[in-house]
Amino acid sequence: MIKVENLRVNYGSIEAVRGISFDVPDGGISTLIGANGAGKSTTLKAICGLIKPASGEILFNGESIGGKDTVAIVSKGISLVPEGRKIFADLTVLENLKIGAYLRKDSLKDDIDWVYSLFPRLEERHWQLGGTLSGGEQQMLAVGRALMSRPKLLMMDEPSLGLAPLIVSDIFSIIKEINSKGVTILLVEQNANMALKTADVGYVMETGEITLSGSGQSLLENDAVRAAYLGT
Amino acid sequence: MIQNLTTEMFIQSVANAISVGSLYAMVAIGYTMVYGILRLINFAHSDIFMMSMYFVFYLITIFALPWPIAFIAAVLATGVLGIVVEAAAYRPLREAPRISVLISSIGVSYLMENFGVVVFSGIQKQFPPVPAFQSVVVIGSIYFQKLSLYMPVVTAISVVGLLYLIDKTKIGMAMRATSKDYETAKLMGININTVISTTFAIGSMLACVGAIMWGLKYPKIEPYVGIMPGLKCFIAAVIGGIGNIKGAVVGAYLLGFMEIMIVLFIPALSSYKDAFAFIMLIAILLLRPAGILGEKKADKV
Ligand SMILES: Nc1ncnc2c1ncn2[C@@H]1O[C@H](COP(=O)(O)OP(=O)(O)OP(=O)(O)O)[C@@H](O)[C@H]1O
Ligand SMILES: [Mg+2]
Numbered sequence: 092m093i094k095v096e097n098l099r100v101n102y103g104s105i106e107a108v109r110g111i112s113f114d115v116p117d118g119g120i121s122t123l124i125g126a127n128g129a130g131k132s133t134t135l136k137a138i139c140g141l142i143k144p145a146s147g148e149i150l151f152n153g154e155s156i157g158g159k160d161t162v163a164i165v166s167k168g169i170s171l172v173p174e175g176r177k178i179f180a181d182l183t184v185l186e187n188l189k190i191g192a193y194l195r196k197d198s199l200k201d202d203i204d205w206v207y208s209l210f211p212r213l214e215e216r217h218w219q220l221g222g223t224l225s226g227g228e229q230q231m232l233a234v235g236r237a238l239m240s241r242p243k244l245l246m247m248d249e250p251s252l253g254l255a256p257l258i259v260s261d262i263f264s265i266i267k268e269i270n271s272k273g274v275t276i277l278l279v280e281q282n283a284n285m286a287l288k289t290a291d292v293g294y295v296m297e298t299g300e301i302t303l304s305g306s307g308q309s310l311l312e313n314d315a316v317r318a319a320y321l322g323t
Numbered sequence: 324m325i326q327n328l329t330t331e332m333f334i335q336s337v338a339n340a341i342s343v344g345s346l347y348a349m350v351a352i353g354y355t356m357v358y359g360i361l362r363l364i365n366f367a368h369s370d371i372f373m374m375s376m377y378f379v380f381y382l383i384t385i386f387a388l389p390w391p392i393a394f395i396a397a398v399l400a401t402g403v404l405g406i407v408v409e410a411a412a413y414r415p416l417r418e419a420p421r422i423s424v425l426i427s428s429i430g431v432s433y434l435m436e437n438f439g440v441v442v443f444s445g446i447q448k449q450f451p452p453v454p455a456f457q458s459v460v461v462i463g464s465i466y467f468q469k470l471s472l473y474m475p476v477v478t479a480i481s482v483v484g485l486l487y488l489i490d491k492t493k494i495g496m497a498m499r500a501t502s503k504d505y506e507t508a509k510l511m512g513i514n515i516n517t518v519i520s521t522t523f524a525i526g527s528m529l530a531c532v533g534a535i536m537w538g539l540k541y542p543k544i545e546p547y548v549g550i551m552p553g554l555k556c557f558i559a560a561v562i563g564g565i566g567n568i569k570g571a572v573v574g575a576y577l578l579g580f581m582e583i584m585i586v587l588f589i590p591a592l593s594s595y596k597d598a599f600a601f602i603m604l605i606a607i608l609l610l611r612p613a614g615i616l617g618e619k620k621a622d623k624v
Contacts, residue, residue, distance in 0.1 A: 141506055161509040170510075177507040179500050190500055193493070194512035240512065 092117045092244055092275045093138065098147035098157075100130070100137050107133040109299035110147065114292075115244070120266065120276040122286040122307065124320060125296030131279040132174050134296075135246050138277075139171045140164045151244070166194050170242035174249055174279075176233040180222025184213055187221045187232055191239030199239065206235035209265050227254050230262070238269065245269065246277045251285065263289050283320035287311045295320070328587070331465050336587045342471035344579025345478035346540070349533030350556035351563070351571040352485065353526030359566040360502045360522045362421055366428040367408055368530060369553020370435035375401040375531035376450065376544045377443050383451040390453045398531045405527025406520045414516060439546025447545045450538035457539060470539050477536070481529060482572055489568070494521060502566075551597060558604045564617025573615055578603060 093115035100108040108130040115121045123131050136142045138149055140161035149157035156164050170191075179187055188206060192199050207214035210231040216224065224232060230250060237245055247266070251259040263285050270276050280286035287293050287307040295303040295316060303316065310316050350372060357365040378400050382393035412431045416424045439445075456470040489495035501508040501518045508515055537552055538544065555578060563574025578600055586593045607614060 139510065141509070162512050162514050165510060165512045173507060173510065177504060177510075179503060179507070181499060181503065182496065186496055189493075190496055190511050190513075193497065236511075 092152060093277065094148075094150040095134075095138070096148040096150070098134065098137060098149065099145040100133050100142055101145045102133075106299055108137065108144075111296070111299070111301045113294050113301055113304065115275060115277050116292060118270075118273065118275055119291040120270050120278060120289055121292040121294070122278040122280055122290035123294050123296055124280055124283045124286055126319075128298070129296040130299045131296055132248050135171060135248055135277070135279060138164075138246065139169055165240070168241075168243035170237040170240050170245050172233045172237045172245070172247040172250055174252075176226075176229045178221040178224065178229045178232055178236075180220065182221050183217065184219055184221060184224070184232060185217040187236050188213075188239050191236035192241075194240060202239055202241065206238055209238075209268065210235055227258050230254060234262075234265070234269075238274075242274060244275045244277065246279075248279045249281055250278070251280065251282045259285060283316070284311075287316075331463075332587065334465050335467075336583050338465075338467055338471050340580040340583035341576070342474040342536075342540070342579075343583060344576035345474040346533050346536040347552070347556050347559050347575035347579055348478050348572045349481065349529045349536065350552060351559040351575045352482075352568055353530045354557050354560040355563070355565050355568055355571040356522050356526045358560070359568075360498065360519055361413065361424065363413065363424050363428060364557065365526075366425075367412070367431040367435060368526070368557075369549035370432050370439075371401060371404055371408065371527050371549075372530045372534045372537075372553055373439060373544075373546060373549030374404055374435060375527075375534040376538050376548060377439070377448075378531070379535060379538060380448055380451060380544055390451070390455070393451075394535055397535070398528045401531035401534075402524040402528040405523035405530075408527075409520055409523040414519075436546050443544075443546060445546060447543050450542035450544055452542065453539060468540075470536070474536050477532065478572075481532065482568075485525065485529075485568065488525075494518070498522060555597075555600045558600045561614055562603060562607045564614025567614070567616045567618075570614055570616035577615075 096112050097110045098108055098112070099106070099110050111134065123134065125131055133142065137144050140156070140159050140163070143158050147157065148155060151167060151169065156167065179190065182190065188203055189199065192202065212228055213231055213235055216228065221229065221232060234247070234250060250262050250266070254262060259282065266276060266278065266289060278286055278290060287310050290307040293305060293307045293310040294301050295310065303310065303313065305313070350368070353368050354365060357363055357368070375397055378397040379393055382388045382396055383390060388396065408431055412427045413424055416427055456468070456473060458469055460467050460469055489498060497508065497513045497518050498521070500511065501513060501515050505515050556575065559574035559578045560571045561574070562577060563570030563572065581603060582596055582599050585599055586596055
């Protein structure tokens with residue numbers, strides 16, 4: 092679905108991403124793990140056009156999207172749950188969901204119902220302003236909002252950040268459920284254990300480079316990964 | 324002084340204050356909307372106001388259009404002017420520091436004023452009379468210009484319509500989202516340039532309605548005619564809490580009432596009338612810097 096080739100991204104003189112290549116296979120769950128500042132968020136931002144790559148290729152279903160305008164990329168079927176949720180604080184929960192479907196002109200009812208069935212809490216609070224939700228509720232809303240565009244590829248930047256352990260496992264089972272509906276997933280996570288258990292394919296990023304890759308299971312068993320990210 | 328005050332004078336002044344406030348509101352909304360979405364004090368707004376008066380003038384005097392058509396055409400033309408100013412002077416600076424955009428708006432303001440002097444000439448013109456608005460009605464022993472009865476109605480309809488647009492429609496939702504966070508708005512598929520253009524078009528069209536009210540009330544046009552009403556309406560927007568549309572309306576009526584009532588009760592101060600706005604500005608900045616309805620929240624952008 093996504094093929095990244097030799098992607099480089101700079102912020103001024105800072106080289107945040109230094110020539111990475113990876114694949115996000117159709118229909119699967121892929122994960123990008125790595126320490127703080129490794130360049131994970133930067134990679135996701137480059138894929139959805141919020142930052143222009145310095146060089147390299149980003150192919151979406153074979154079509155080059157690198158450096159294109161965000162709205163053009165999003166309208167092809169890519170959706171991002173951004174780092175830090177970025178809920179619209181002055182919009183109600185329902186409006187936040189509706190704005191996720193901004194490019195659609197058809198009926199949103201089924202999708203809203205689906206999101207409510209994934210996150211019943213959002214239905215209870217549909218009238219509440221986004222900014223007044225708890226952190227975990229905001230995370231649910233951010234995921235729900237991203238689903239409203241009916242994406243082919245859903246990218247999530249640390250969806251488990253700041254959530255209670257019980258909710259974290261909920262989020263991961265919801266990620267699997269979304270994936271089972273045919274949505275390809277690219278997951279960026281600090282929680283390497285859960286991410287690798289959930290993912291079909293994993294990539295390990297260190298200071299702007301991909302240093303390891305393999306199936307989720309093989310990375311879980313890899314000694315270097317265990318030492319660096321799983322603390323065992 | 325006060326012993327001369329009659330009920331008639333008082334009622335007349337209230338009517339006058341309401342109509343002046345209605346006019347200020349139409350122009351103040353444009354300042355507040357542009358600030359809300361670009362965090363920019365749009366210095367060119369007062370000159371868009373001025374240009375719209377010339378649009379009405381030429382549409383009626385040269386194109387000989389009847390006033391209702393001329394007014395509508397002028398409102399539309401002013402909307403287009405707002406879009407053009409934004410696209411030419413502000414859009415190329417989208418990634419630039421805010422101070423650059425501010426300087427650009429001052430530049431556009433001077434450009435339009437000088438354009439006015441060269442093309443329309445600096446000689447004062449007469450705003451075309453429209454008896455339907457300027458004729459006088461007598462209620463009891465009180466004389467009103469019809470205008471002062473219509474103005475609050477026009478403003479009320481415009482404000483209700485605008486609030487509906489912003490609170491209940493899809494483009495309004497996009498405007499609210501864009502004003503908070505460009506990046507996330509883009510991720511939703513919102514074309515922020517379209518949203519910003521729409522904001523300028525609406526603000527400019529409302530300024531044109533305000534300019535028509537102004538022209539009917541004070542029928543003189545010259546290239547600097549926008550400066551004083553522009554300043555006062557900017558102050559009204561700040562008093563109400565810049566970025567907040569209801570605030571701009573509240574600030575506008577408050578300023579209208581202050582100006583008219585101080586002159587009514589203390590006629591000796593009438594030659595300082597234009598200074599009241601600035602005194603109010605200083606007072607509000609000292610007492611409640613975020614304005615009456617403004618949020619206290621620090622500017623995140
Ligand atoms: N806007 C920016 N300007 C300058 N440098 C930036 C900017 N954003 C990120 N960086 C730098 O780029 C590098 C990669 O940042 P990025 O946000 O992609 O890391 P990350 O892998 O997502 O980390 P984390 O797990 O902490 O979220 C970091 O060194 C960071 O300081
Ligand atoms: Mg990150």
